[in-house]
Amino acid sequence: MALSSNKRTALYGAHKALGARLIPFAGWEMPVEYSGIAKEHVAVRTAGGLFDISHMGEFEIQGPEALDLVQTLCTNDAAKLVDGQAQYSAMAYPQGTAVDDVVIYRHSAEHFMLVVNASNATKDFEWINSHNRVDATVEDVSDTLTLLSLQGPKANDILQPLTNLPLVTIPYYHFARAKVLNVDAIVSRTGYTGEDGFELYFSAQESEPVWSGILEAGMPQGLVPAGLGARNTLRLEAKMLLYGNDIDGTTTLLEAGLGWIVSFDKPEFIGRDALLKQKQEGVKRKLVGFEMLSKQIARDHYPVFVHGREAGHVTSGSPSITLKKNIGLAYLPAEHASIGTSFHVSVRGKLSEAQVVRTPFYKRMTSSIKH
Amino acid sequence: MTPEDLLFSKEHEWLRIVDSIGTIGISDHAQKELGEIVYVELPKVGTKFDNGETFGNVESVKAVSELFMPASGEVVEINEELGAAPEKINEDPYGEGWMIRVRLANTEDTADLMSAEEYDDYIKEEE
Numbered sequence: 001m002a003l004s005s006n007k008r009t010a011l012y013g014a015h016k017a018l019g020a021r022l023i024p025f026a027g028w029e030m031p032v033e034y035s036g037i038a039k040e041h042v043a044v045r046t047a048g049g050l051f052d053i054s055h056m057g058e059f060e061i062q063g064p065e066a067l068d069l070v071q072t073l074c075t076n077d078a079a080k081l082v083d084g085q086a087q088y089s090a091m092a093y094p095q096g097t098a099v100d101d102v103v104i105y106r107h108s109a110e111h112f113m114l115v116v117n118a119s120n121a122t123k124d125f126e127w128i129n130s131h132n133r134v135d136a137t138v139e140d141v142s143d144t145l146t147l148l149s150l151q152g153p154k155a156n157d158i159l160q161p162l163t164n165l166p167l168v169t170i171p172y173y174h175f176a177r178a179k180v181l182n183v184d185a186i187v188s189r190t191g192y193t194g195e196d197g198f199e200l201y202f203s204a205q206e207s208e209p210v211w212s213g214i215l216e217a218g219m220p221q222g223l224v225p226a227g228l229g230a231r232n233t234l235r236l237e238a239k240m241l242l243y244g245n246d247i248d249g250t251t252t253l254l255e256a257g258l259g260w261i262v263s264f265d266k267p268e269f270i271g272r273d274a275l276l277k278q279k280q281e282g283v284k285r286k287l288v289g290f291e292m293l294s295k296q297i298a299r300d301h302y303p304v305f306v307h308g309r310e311a312g313h314v315t316s317g318s319p320s321i322t323l324k325k326n327i328g329l330a331y332l333p334a335e336h337a338s339i340g341t342s343f344h345v346s347v348r349g350k351l352s353e354a355q356v357v358r359t360p361f362y363k364r365m366t367s368s369i370k371h
Numbered sequence: 372m373t374p375e376d377l378l379f380s381k382e383h384e385w386l387r388i389v390d391s392i393g394t395i396g397i398s399d400h401a402q403k404e405l406g407e408i409v410y411v412e413l414p415k416v417g418t419k420f421d422n423g424e425t426f427g428n429v430e431s432v433k434a435v436s437e438l439f440m441p442a443s444g445e446v447v448e449i450n451e452e453l454g455a456a457p458e459k460i461n462e463d464p465y466g467e468g469w470m471i472r473v474r475l476a477n478t479e480d481t482a483d484l485m486s487a488e489e490y491d492d493y494i495k496e497e498e
Contacts (some may be wrong), residue, residue: 037432038407229433231405293497295454297410319409319432348428348435 009054010146018225018347026119030229040230041058042189043319043363048152051231052212057142057202058122059114065134069290072270073131074104075253077263081106083209086173086190089261091127092271096252096278100124101261103190105175113186115147117243131270146168146207150214151197151226151234155362157238158165158218159198162185167198171369181213194230194238194362200301236316236327237362239289245300246287246315253280256287286337287315289359292326292343296352301371304330305344305351314345320361327361373399378481379490380441385465391478393442395462396469397429400494405431408457413471414447420444422480426471429460442480444473482491 002058020031027058031052033040043049058137060068076089077198085106091099093243098103100120107334125140132138150159160167164185175188185202202210232242233286247256254262254275258295262275298317303310317328332343339358342352383401387394396397402408410417420440427438435491447483449471453459485493 032433033406036406041432162450233432295410299435318431321432 007055007114009052010204011052011054014208014211015052019226020227022156023228025228026117028118028267030055031225034225035225037114037229038228038321039225040224041233043224044152044195044226044230044234045056045322046153047224048150048158048218049193049195049226049230050211051226051228052146052211052220052253053149054146054204054207055118056145056147057124057140058116058145059116059127059128060137060139060141061112061114062110062338063136064110066112066136068134069128069136069138070104070114071266072113072268073128074102074136075106075258075263075271075275076261076267078104078106078112078264079266081347083108084174084176084212086175088173090225090247090253090258091124092253092262092269092275093117094271094274095247096254096271096274097249098251098253098256099127099249100249101247102257105188108185111212116122119244135265145201145202146204146210148200148211148214149191149193149197149231150200150223151193151195151219152189152223153196154218154221154223155195155197158221158223159187161241162214166270166299172196181210185210192240193234193362194240194360195234196347205350207210217333218231219326233318234319236318237316237320237322237331237360239329239350239359239361241287241346251287252278252283255283255285257299261290283334284337285312286334287330288332288337288356289361290328290330290343290354291357291361292328292345293342293353293355295326296345296347296350297326298328298347298352298354300332303346304332305346306336308335309341317345322362323360332356373487373488373491376491377465377487378441378484379487379493380439380484381493382439382441384439384441384470385483386441386481388406388478388481389477391475392447393444393473393475393478395426395437395441395473397438398490398494399464405429405436407432409459411453411457411470413453413462414444414446416449418446420446420473429457432463433488438470441478441484442473443475443476446471447474448472460477471491 016032074089103115183206191197194243302314341356412428
């Protein structure tokens with residue numbers, strides 16, 4: 001018998017009981033689907049989905065020089081954050097490529113939380129510590145926290161009766177400490193699906209009652225448990241990048257189209273010189289979104305051809321369940337990356353035509369009425 | 372219940388033989404494992420395949436899987452309906468979800484295949 005060395009979240013038993021299919025992912029045994037990827041995907045676009053994403057890593061950075069450390073490590077300008085605000089950012093290598101993409105939470109001027117990808121958590125923690133020359137306290141609190149993501153147009157209405165926090169006071173990329181089902185939690189209006197929604201951080205010891213309490217409360221409104229499969233198809237439609245596929249230690253943030261999280265207004269951060277030079281000279285390749293022009297599906301790692309020459313590969317490719325098209329992301333030579341340009345994807349040895357399109361592939365309709 | 376008149380391969384294709392014509396599809400277990408099927412690539416009528424050869428591909432949201440011939444033969448008909456409605460493979464894998472019909476090279480060439488009962492035991496062992 002093979003002994004699994006993968007870690008399990010505190011909700012492993014709950015996932016099993018719901019009939020989830022579990023797969024190894026980034027060193028964790030995670031639910032990939034419950035009722036089916038497409039069903040869960042549609043539920044998130046039309047009602048709600050509840051994801052256990054406790055595999056994500058969380059680091060607390062504290063002390064009088066916490067901001068200095070964050071500013072050195074991260075490419076976006078964390079000095080712009082106020083208490084209770086979050087920011088999408090990245091950590092770069094000196095050559096401008098990605099160590100990881102992260103979300104920074106500012107609790108106070110001397111207390112930040114960094115949320116990192118599970119696959120990078122160990123590497124990130126070492127990276128942060130090796131650059132901590134200012135004596136900020138860095139603590140990995142990943143194992144003590146459960147992280148649930150409640151996503152979808154009904155997320156607000158499902159969560160509101162369960163918390164004392166008026167959710168209307170929490171704009172996108174803001175958060176507050178509150179009670180959720182009488183459990184102390186950080187309630188953050190963030191997510192990885194392209195829908196409105198919340199991410200909830202709380203003590204792993206409270207996992208089961210909060211998970212099942214939200215599911216039960218939301219079920220009448222169409223809430224379903226959702227797995228990593230739907231999380232991937234949802235984030236791709238919203239063109240949210242996946243580390244390890246779309247960005248990694250070989251792709252610069254500018255090539256990936258993440259210039260908007262690189263703040264050259266800051267005097268210093270790791271990777272600044274290389275990124276500034278690349279900005280001035282122009283990137284040689286760009287991450288583009290594309291649609292297949294035939295019924296062929298582009299999958300991760302399929303080779304990409306421009307004018308008959310191999311020019312890279314598909315970094316993420318999948319059927320788009322919402323748009324009923326086959327979509328993907330790929331790096332193309334910069335001179336061949338404008339909207340409308342056609343190129344080819346090799347699908348099992350046969351070249352299929354694809355076209356560069358505007359992204360995100362899917363953007364939700366935002367209503368002006370907020371409940 | 373797994374239909375008793377079918378034979379099954381270890382790769383989860385089924386074969387129904389009527390006279391010298393074999394109808395081929397994938398098992399209920401296979402469609403469940405794949406999840407929602409969104410695309411099927413089938414061969415052209417007239418193509419000849421040996422037992423075990425790849426005759427097409429089936430794609431679900433998450434992955435692409437090859438289809439293997441459970442016997443040797445020449446394709447005489449493909450299920451055109453699956454082009455517009457590949458979900459029929461999920462809904463009715465042994466009926467409307469059939470994939471191809473072949474003129475079998477040898478109707479006795481089924482020694483490697485399993486009966487419905489044997490197949491049910493086989494998938495239990497796999498789990």
